[in-house]
Amino acid sequence: KQEVTQIPAALSVPEGENLVLNCSFTDSAIYNLQWFRQDPGKGLTSLLLIQSSQREQTSGRLNASLDKSSGRSTLYIAASQPGDSATYLCAVTGTASKLTFGTGTRLQVTL
Amino acid sequence: NAGVTQTPKFQVLKTGQSMTLQCAQDMNHNSMYWYRQDPGMGLRLIYYSASEGTTDKGEVPNGYNVSRLNKREFSLRLESAAPSQTSVYFCASSSQRTGSYEQYFGPGTRLTVT
Numbered sequence: 584k585q586e587v588t589q590i591p592a593a594l595s596v597p598e599g600e601n602l603v604l605n606c607s608f609t610d611s612a613i614y615n616l617q618w619f620r621q622d623p624g625k626g627l628t629s630l631l632l633i634q635s636s637q638r639e640q641t642s643g644r645l646n647a648s649l650d651k652s653s654g655r656s657t658l659y660i661a662a663s664q665p666g667d668s669a670t671y672l673c674a675v676t677g678t679a680s681k682l683t684f685g686t687g688t689r690l691q692v693t694l
Numbered sequence: 695n696a697g698v699t700q701t702p703k704f705q706v707l708k709t710g711q712s713m714t715l716q717c718a719q720d721m722n723h724n725s726m727y728w729y730r731q732d733p734g735m736g737l738r739l740i741y742y743s744a745s746e747g748t749t750d751k752g753e754v755p756n757g758y759n760v761s762r763l764n765k766r767e768f769s770l771r772l773e774s775a776a777p778s779q780t781s782v783y784f785c786a787s788s789s790q791r792t793g794s795y796e797q798y799f800g801p802g803t804r805l806t807v808t
Contacts, residue, residue, distance in 0.1 A: 587736075614795050626784065627737075627799040672736070680725055680744070680788055680795045681752065686736040 585610045585677055589685035596663055597693050604658040604688045606673030611651050614680065618647050618658050619672040621687070627672065631658070663692045696720055698800035700785050706806045707775045715770040715803050717785030725788045726768035727752075727797065728760060730781040737784065743768055775807045 586609045596602050606616070615634050619627040631640045631647040633656070639648040646659040660667060670689045674682040698719045707713055719726065724745045729737040729752075739752030743762040757779060759771045768787075772779055782804050788797040 617796065619799075626801040629796065629798065632796045674737075674797075676795045676797075680790065680797075681739055681742060682727070682729075682737075682786075682797055684729075684736040684738075686734060 585683040587685035593689040595691045606656040608654045614676040621670045665692045700800040718767045719787040723787035723789040727786040728770045729784045777807045780807045
């Protein structure tokens, strides 16, 4: 059974700092990996999707990498801003296009 | 293009009552999903429908039923609600046409069972 772990569970950084969120998964037979953002009381917003054949994807200040063989992904956020404060969820797509989620990293960016 | 829509946004039920959560997508996606989100547990798959006319159990199907009414709509029914079903429910859809399997989520339904 696929298991997805995210470390750390919570993170507080001052504005302007670069930061890395980590995600690991136990079964490397995946179609893709998605990073989502969730604001309190809201739904999920897709940030980046990395196909299993890709190594990384970039969108603005966000860069996600994937090392399928070692079962790891990182989400790099450059020059963090208070508006980046949210919970970040990692999820992998396995058989029948089913997603398995991690429990998330709660990020707070302080002024 | 509304994406994935869910109704209702909030609901309070008494133990033993029944209700149906509605989900619709306008992206012509083949696959649709129901998840629940609980504190400390992440999102867990309840049921999914790979295509119109098919449904399958996910990780936590007990106490729920689903109907894929047509390609656009996928409903989740609680026949006899229990306090353990207090949660936030998310519907999602995806398409395999491009091979990406990217999933798009609705805004969620916050359900409280007393």
